Amino acid sequence: MEKEQKPRQISDIMWVEKYRPTRLDQIINQKEIVKGLENLLKKPNELPHLLFTGSAGIGKTTTALCLARQLLGENWKRDTLELNASDDRGIKMVRERVKEFASIMKLSINQEEDEKPFKIIILDEADEMTSEAQTALRRIIEDSARTTRFIFICNYLSHIIEPIQSRCVIFRFSRVSEDEIVEYLESICKNEGIKFEEKALRKIYEHTNGDLRHSINILQAASASENVTIHQVQSAIGISGRSKIAEIIDLAINSKFNESRIKLLELLNIYGVSETDFLKYANEEIYKLQLENPYEVSTIIAEYDYRLANGAHAEIQLAAFLAQLGKLNIKNNKKSI
Ligand SMILES: Nc1ncnc2c1ncn2[C@@H]1O[C@H](COP(=O)(O)OP(=O)(O)OP(=O)(O)O)[C@@H](O)[C@H]1O
Ligand SMILES: [Mg+2]
Known part of the structure; x- marks a missing residue:
């Protein structure tokens, strides 16, 4: 049995999380934007809806989170909703959450002077929404104006419908x-x-x-x-990550689940190996082991391949896959050569 390991946080494993700025003044390169936002922060009650646009990995999501933290203070997490708009549930969730926010506001308004006047909804990947969904959103923005501020984030501004653009102050992030x-x-x-x-x-x-x-x-x-x-x-x-895959499989079949899972997360998140490539190479690595009875493993791989193809959550599925390998006791079944 594997020795109990203290599970590590993703922020210990990944430097992009470990070094993610928590305040606007730590954001690098986007000086004009930071200055503009800091100005807006001086009059929080007049904060407009915001739209952040620009290419990948340059600080859009980070800036939105810093802003929420600085604006809402200690309880920022409670009052901030971070949604991925490309998720199917997006629009429905936004609508429900906005309603929820609005009802809480009714109770607390006038009771606590300090209470911030609104909550923040960060809609990441807003350009992935259909124009119908964006149109529905437009209504939500209007109906919730008193209680909610939106921060839209997108890579392509042209994919955001004009009525939403015109309701926001637009910030263009540069590489x-x-x-x-x-x-x-x-x-x-x-x-x-x-x-x-x-x-x-x-x-x-x-x-x-x-x-x-x-x-x-x-x-x-x-x-x-x-x-x-x-x-x-x-x-x-x-790097293709293939040697890492062999290592992950080896750990998994030796029932070292925690270690194999951490290496899997590294492979997917740091080396950027796709989950389907992972299964493909894992398949090859397992066959190299020359198992006496490979059928059981084949069935498991096929099952997880199918789940991934159907859009199941990749990290959860692959972790379960590793756990299953550990249960098979493959080492004992190895063909004697
Ligand atoms: N301007 C920046 N200043 C400091 N760190 C940054 C900056 N931009 C990116 N980073 C680093 O990169 C990581 C990813 O940044 P972030 O998630 O904000 O990118 P993004 O612009 O939202 O990208 P995407 O369009 O892919 O969502 C952060 O955790 C941080 O470590
Ligand atoms: Mg982002």
Whole structure:
């Protein structure tokens, strides 16, 4: 039996979470935006709806969360709803939550002077919503004006219908510059006690083109040997993750569930291996084990492949897959050669 491990938080595992800013003044590169938002914060009661747009990994979601935290104070989590608009349940949930918020407001208004006058709904990936859903949203925005402020986030402004755009103050986020990315990666290395070559960090920028999230992930993948060289960066960029998959499978069939699950999370989130690729390579790795009775494993792989194809939650399903492998006692079934 595996020795009980203290489960690690995702923020311990992933540097993008560990180093996610918690205050607006920690956000890098987006100076004008930060200044504009800090101005708006001076008159919280007059805060308009906001729309953040720009490419991936440059701080849109982070900025929205910092703003909510600074605006609502201690209980910001209670009064902030973070929704992924591309989720099917999006519109329905927004409607229900807005109603819920509104009813709480009625009770608390006038009772506590300090009570912030509204709640915040962050709608991430709003450009993934159909225009019908966006139109429905427009009504919700109007009906809830007294109690709720929206922060819409999107990659493509042109996918947001005009009536929503016109109800918001729009902030355009820019890609992070080379010097700022390099400087930021340097500060992470120093904090982690890792040596680095500056040209290795510049190589990361070359590859990610101003996407800070991707840059931090590559740095983390390249830092395994505690010395980030250009060679390490190159292999982190080109990494297929296959050797990691073999390791994960090995841990799982030895019933080391916690360890295998943590490595799985790293593989999916840091190395960016897709969940279907994971199953495909896991399948190959398992066959290399030359099991005496591979049918049971085949059936399990097929079942999880089917669940993923049907849109089940990938991390939950794959963790369950690893748990199942651990229960099979495969090691004992191994063919004697
Ligand atoms: N401007 C920034 N300042 C500081 N850290 C940043 C910045 N942009 C990105 N990061 C880092 O990258 C991670 C991801 O950023 P964030 O989720 O805000 O990106 P995003 O713009 O919302 O991307 P996406 O469009 O893919 O959702 C953060 O946790 C943080 O570590
Ligand atoms: Mg985001």
